[in-house]
Amino acid sequence: MSEVISVSALWPEIILLIAGCAVLLLGQARSEAWRRLMPWLTLAALAAAICIVVLKRHFGEFAFEEGNGLSYGSLAVFVRIAALGLGIPLTLVNWSQSREHERGEFLSMMLMSLAGLLLVGPADNLLMLFLALELVSIPTYIMVILSRTNVRSLEAGTKYFYLGAFSAAIMAYGFSFLYGLSGTASLSGTIEAVQAALLEPGTLEYGLAMIGILLSLGGLFFKIAAVPLHFYIADVYQGAASPVAGFLGFVPKLAGMIAIFKIVLLTGYWDGGHEGTFWLLWIVAVASMTIGNVLALRQANIKRMLAYSGIAHAGYMLVGVIAGPLAGKAVDSGGVGIMGDGTAAVLYYIMIYGIANLGAFAVLGLLRVRGGACETRRDVAGLIRREPGLALLLALALFTLMGLPPTPGFWGKLSLFGSALAAAQLWDDPRLIVLVVIAVLNSALAAAYYLRVIAAALVYENKYPAEAAPRNAEHIGAQLCGFLLLIFAFYPTSLMVQGQDGTQELTEGIYSVSAEPDADGSDIPEKVVAGGNSGRMIPADMDQVVSPLSDNNVTDQ
């Protein structure tokens, strides 16, 4: 991994960083006309980066470039398209965010954060991964502080910054152990040392590996707002301006989830099933879903409600991580559908969650109640009479978050939980079935608080309903979110296929390390569980089992 990556591989990131610097400097220009150009410049940079990615892909130049701790594989392609594609509605929704003379700083921080997200995808080195994650996080602290003029955003930003620094330290400490175990910082070099160490309980290496994994994942749980480090999220979402909260629901979550994939891949959990990792993820998933939903039930403030439900959504996503990319192997040894690929389901779900969350926050950001921000259920009451379009958009976004059948949120939950059921069959593990039951019960519980907001907006009356601010860009951004949700409701496969292409890298990683497949290639290699003594074995006759899931595979529709 000592070769040098060519600059041409990095053009999208470089464009975003140059544009970030340009927007930062030009945003301070004396003339107002110049400052007004800044959002356009941001949009142009994103569009240029998308063009490069698409053209490179189209002309097959997307060779797997690697070097300098970066390795452009399938995951990097997905992250690039996802981040740049959603970057456009994010820019539109944040068009007139922050005070006028601070807009340049705000947009530049947004571009830097997106550039960090683009670097998380290809990071193949613990150091690169850490730096990329910090490049995602540090600008978001500034965005929260700049987003409003009042003291609340300052308090929110302070809390976010302090806990962010704390979690970064925890994550870096975990990374230092993973590095120490193998003597190299590259992830592909670490993977063998970590897996070998996890096979021998009781040794110093085993202890170091367990601490390393535990601390790395613990720090990353902050980024996706899963349970042990979730408590900041409600304050931050409430204190930040609504469109910024929409940004926080997507960019750090995607970055954290990709990093979690990379760390879980190190443990070899998806391949043989490592008990320690399994229990860690299982407990965090269950606790996140349950605690997030219970806290959300009590909220009258919609922003806090969406924040707490974000914890629950992080829990649902972890269900897909637990299932892993190989969950469907027993069901269908040929092409593994979306039902059999938990990680692809996570990528799909995270996109849908990001769009729906952004749509809901964009609507809240547009509304004004007696000159103030629109935050509570009472504020949105009677919205359908005053602003029917926005009310329907809010309802669509919340139905998606709830997971009502025709919406893309339903397809997301179906594929997440379906992959967990497939994994339960593959490993013959009842704990996964319990997990899915808890997840489904939680989804039902979540309907209660989403429906209350939808009912307030569509059914209830209010003497002084909220008014929409006359801002074209924000309206277009919100409509774009609704449009994307409608597209993915009726053509979920278009995005699911992207997710599946994205996770190819993870399965390849497993095959390169695991025992070579049998001669006929159809059997799953038998692997004894690493660490722990429950001895989870993959039954050899698994390919005879006929699964109900194979019949209603979503990708076949």
Add this chain to the structure above:
Amino acid sequence: MLLPYLLVGALLFTLGMIGFVTRRNLIIIFLCTEMMFQGILVTLVAFGRYPLQGDPTYDGQVFALFLIAVAAAEAALGLALVVLLYRYKGTLDAKAWTFLKDE
């Protein structure tokens, strides 16, 4: 020779963590996160000098240098925040900031 360094690193990290949770002055809390980073630096450099397997590499030292840079970036942001907070309230007590909470 590795273990004493790891213990020093763990001690610094743990003290920083305890301080982060218990102290109330925002500058001290920030210094506690810096102390956690110092513990990580000790661990990284020790692993680089006394590897568990193979020859010593420079990855640990490089990692440590970049961590110092990241910690400096965070310090710049943290101190700017502290100045802003002090202008608003005239105190740096963490307990003074409770606008945002569950109703």
